[in-house]
Amino acid sequence: MKPLTRRLGIVSATAAVALLAALAIVHPLGAASSLQPPMMDHAMPGSDQMQGMMQHHQQMMHDQGTMQMDDQGPMQMGLSTPTMPGQDAFGAIQEIVRMLEADPETDWSKINLEALRQHLIDMNEVTLKANASPTPIDGGLQIDITGDNLTSAAIQRMVPAHAEELNQMNGWSARTEVLPDGVRLTVTSNDPKEVAHIRGLGFIGLLVSGSHHQPHHLAMAKNEMPHQH
Template sequence: MKHFAIIGLVALLPNLAAAQETHTGMNHEAMMNGTGMVQGETMATGLQMNPATEAGQSAFAAVEEIVLALDADPDTDWSKVNIPALREHLVDMELVFTDAEVQTTEVENGFQFAVTGAGKTIGSIQRMAIAHAGVMNGTGDWTFSPEKTETGVVLTVTSTADDMDKLRALGFFGIMAMGMHHQNHHWMMATGVNPHG
């Protein structure tokens, strides 16, 4: 039995070598210029596939989506477009969601979130929490009350409804993700409109 397995492996060696040669000889420049493989074509089979949908890091993907839409619109007023402002906002989002620390305290009809950070994260927390509270305050039965501190923000969220379980489950980060207004805000920032003013 071992004899047959060894023969099978030896028989495969030329194919493996050819596959390796194909990969190492791949001309990335030709692919980028459209003279190599068609987009989505696999090296081994030549079949059409396009499994990739992610443009890369999420902030890059968000900027790419907006740039493509602006570029496709012949009425885009490029004198008002401000992609750097959008990028700064996306940096704020990243810092808050990855670097901020949160201490949660239950209060009457809600929760108080002491959100703190260091360095650049402090400003990101303040900008994000205060802007989000401004948009979400009064939505449904919820009240958002932010207070700026030296190291971030204390955000108090209360409800007149029986939403304690929901508020507890969401916590600060879940509450920050609510509203489905972020995409519209990103578009406004990129096109030179202040979404908070």
């Protein structure tokens, strides 16, 4: 009996030591876990809430100009559609159309956008294709503005009408003389500073002077112009 009792004592002592060691390990872990803040019980978002969160995230990415991809390649950063009209006359007419459509008083029975288009064709001919030969004269500048075919006809429609506008600016005196292939424009002033101004502007500078072009285009589209050029 004594050997059996001794063995049981040894087993009991060993078990007691193992239990104490386990308690020593578990207790620090429990103490550490008690120092951590309690976990918040968050419910998982539903499908509608999750979809809203995804849409919000996508909008944020779009607003930050993130590159989006489609089947045809990368889209322009930060833009959903292009903004440039691609052609200046097209853009000018588009702007007038938007103004007309935004005005509830627009009388569409009187609108003449074709007249505006023809005027813009003339502007293109005169601006880009005309030949200009300036000659300084006493008190200002004389310019022979000429061209071939459509260009000369556009010059003869545009330049005399624009000379009327120049006559109302800066104390200038402007007059025109019709040439076989264009127009001779003469602009003078009694003010020496304006003489230098006129000569410095030259043909294209005098052509773009004034702020009447844009209102002129709108009035032309509304068919309110006594003349169309």
